Amino acid sequence: QVQLVESGGGLVQAGDSLRLSCAASGRAFSNSVMGWFRQAPGKEREFVAAISWSDTNTNYADSVKGRFTISRDNAKSTVSLQMNNLKPEDTAGYYCAARDSGTYRPSGMAYDYRYWGQGTQVTVSS
Numbered sequence: 001q002v003q004l005v006e007s008g009g010g011l012v013q014a015g016d017s018l019r020l021s022c023a024a025s026g027r028a029f030s031n032s033v034m035g036w037f038r039q040a041p042g043k044e045r046e047f048v049a050a051i052s053w054s055d056t057n058t059n060y061a062d063s064v065k066g067r068f069t070i071s072r073d074n075a076k077s078t079v080s081l082q083m084n085n086l087k088p089e090d091t092a093g094y095y096c097a098a099r100d101s102g103t104y105r106p107s108g109m110a111y112d113y114r115y116w117g118q119g120t121q122v123t124v125s126s
Helices: none
Strands: 003-007 010-013 018-025 034-039 046-051 058-060 068-073 078-083 092-098 120-125
Touching: 003 092, 018 034, 018 092, 018 120, 034 068, 034 078, 046 068, 046 078, 058 068
Parallel strands: 010 120
Antiparallel strands: 003 018, 018 078, 034 046, 034 092, 046 058, 068 078, 092 120
């Protein structure tokens, strides 16, 4: 089992920045692909960003490219999402997710991720 706990959400204005963090525990973190997804009320969960275990391969949704950056610290078992130039349409619950160990592709598909955190809310006002 693996446990994921997100933090860093909040209420900000358009154009502001936020940094989300996800702390992983329970099993080896360093060889797991990690991802961030988000879900707004009444909408399906959507992919935001993912990072390979080696930190050399990342994947971003087109809607966040150039504004969001995913990173990881395997020594601390954390993955972060730096969000700059936030827009009202970024408002959502943000969820950290982990693929099974031994997988390598930073997938953008939710069904590829086995473990999920409880989420942290990000609200961007205009």
